[in-house]
Amino acid sequence: MSDSPRNQILVVDDDQSIRTTIAMMLAEEGYEVLTAEDGFDALLQLKAKIPEVVISDLNMPRMSGFEFLSVIRRRFPQVLVVAMSGAYESAAAIPGGVIADAFYAKGSDTPGTLLRLIANLIRTSASRAIAHAAQSAPVWVPRNGKDSRGLPYVVLTCTECLRAFPLNVSSEATTAVMETPCIFCLTELRYVVDSSLSVVFPRKRVMTFAAGAGMMQG
Numbered sequence: 001m002s003d004s005p006r007n008q009i010l011v012v013d014d015d016q017s018i019r020t021t022i023a024m025m026l027a028e029e030g031y032e033v034l035t036a037e038d039g040f041d042a043l044l045q046l047k048a049k050i051p052e053v054v055i056s057d058l059n060m061p062r063m064s065g066f067e068f069l070s071v072i073r074r075r076f077p078q079v080l081v082v083a084m085s086g087a088y089e090s091a092a093a094i095p096g097g098v099i100a101d102a103f104y105a106k107g108s109d110t111p112g113t114l115l116r117l118i119a120n121l122i123r124t125s126a127s128r129a130i131a132h133a134a135q136s137a138p139v140w141v142p143r144n145g146k147d148s149r150g151l152p153y154v155v156l157t158c159t160e161c162l163r164a165f166p167l168n169v170s171s172e173a174t175t176a177v178m179e180t181p182c183i184f185c186l187t188e189l190r191y192v193v194d195s196s197l198s199v200v201f202p203r204k205r206v207m208t209f210a211a212g213a214g215m216m217q218g
């Protein structure tokens, strides 16, 4: 045991049993563990305390893990991020990729893999923080469908003030980085419309659209 302060890890997952299991496993390894039930909860906690590592599920309500991790990279470039998902076998299998230092496949990777992966990240954290700071990660936003006028829109969460607002976008699928000012604080936001979310949330989207009768037309 070293006498340096323990490394802090924030575990973000809407599934309480997974959150608790991972938190307990990390605590047994000697890490100081914080947990959050989704991206918004996590961002609130990050205002008070910034951990070394954030482990986040990709499929969560309210704010997707893709969006959450891109906010983390922009606001806290020194933080190491691990994306985890049960929907993909590897980071390479994710359409459009994900902004993370490592990927953990829930269900197929062993818990031991996660521990090794985290130890590895912490060991190489200094060089990673430099690489993160050099990038300017755009925010990835899910495509929300169409508004009452039939125009496609997304909901952008400002990386500075954290307030969210709807924004009309082109109906063409593109992975180009776009820019727009936050309507509240005027911070220039860079974003990518994340069309992969229809793959990540197939069931939820069907339910949403079924409830909003006819919104899928066009």
Ligand SMILES: [Zn+2]
Residues within 6 Å of the ligand: 158, 159, 160, 161, 162, 163, 182, 183, 184, 185, 186, 187
């Ligand atoms: Zn703002």
